[in-house]
Amino acid sequence: MTGPEDDLDRIMHVMELAFAPEYGEAWTRRQVSDALLLPNTRYGLISSNGDAIVSDADQTAGFFLSRSILDEEELLLFAIAPSFRRRGLGHTLLTRFIEQARSHGMTRLFLEMRSENPAGILYASHGFRQVGVRPGYYRTTDGLRIDAVSQALDL
Numbered sequence: 001m002t003g004p005e006d007d008l009d010r011i012m013h014v015m016e017l018a019f020a021p022e023y024g025e026a027w028t029r030r031q032v033s034d035a036l037l038l039p040n041t042r043y044g045l046i047s048s049n050g051d052a053i054v055s056d057a058d059q060t061a062g063f064f065l066s067r068s069i070l071d072e073e074e075l076l077l078f079a080i081a082p083s084f085r086r087r088g089l090g091h092t093l094l095t096r097f098i099e100q101a102r103s104h105g106m107t108r109l110f111l112e113m114r115s116e117n118p119a120g121i122l123y124a125s126h127g128f129r130q131v132g133v134r135p136g137y138y139r140t141t142d143g144l145r146i147d148a149v150s151q152a153l154d155l
């Protein structure tokens with residue numbers, strides 16, 4: 001059986017593998033557990049075979065975490081563990097996020113990413129368009145400044 005605490009473990013497992021440490025993008029367990037307590041937070045998990053997670057036997061490959069305000073939803077975290085990439089799982093998970101948001105009556109989706117993150121190719125293929133740039137918003141552990149790019153998708 002899966003429950004919220006199991007799902008938190010699954011999210012953190014992928015979190016630890018998926019985000020490059022130099023960008024400081026990964027959230028702590030505390031940040032995620034606090035977010036999950038909020039009523040407007042949603043998340044989704046994907047297993048290595050592309051299905052939802054239904055039992056402990058399923059291997060977690062990725063997750064998303066989002067937050068809605070009125071009829072707009074922001075994708076806060078989105079990741080596939082490195083060993084499961086380039087098999088279409090990111091595409092499947094993003095499709096699920098968009099469909100779930102639509103089914104909850106959302107009319108606009110947002111996300112923010114590092115400029116030049118290859119994830120942008122995936123987002124663009126689902127119709128996300130750039131709506132803003134925050135120059136030098138991210139700072140790497142080496143002190144490098146990287147722009148943040150905001151993207152939106154009207155549903």
Ligand SMILES: CC(C)(COP(=O)(O)OP(=O)(O)OC[C@H]1O[C@@H](n2cnc3c(N)ncnc32)[C@H](O)[C@@H]1OP(=O)(O)O)[C@@H](O)C(=O)NCCC(=O)NCCS
Pocket residue numbers: 018019020077078079080081084085086087088089090091092112113114117118119121122
């Ligand atoms: C971005 C991410 C979720 C993509 O997951 P994925 O399962 O590999 O994505 P998919 O296999 O569905 O890729 C779909 C398409 O996106 C594009 N794409 C994905 N990763 C890419 C990469 N590293 N370089 C170039 N294109 C890429 C390709 O067009 C790909 O299609 P193709 O494999 O047929 O060429 C994954 O690389 C990841 O978790 N990255 C680290 C966390 C992160 O940066 N998240 C986004 C924060 S905003």
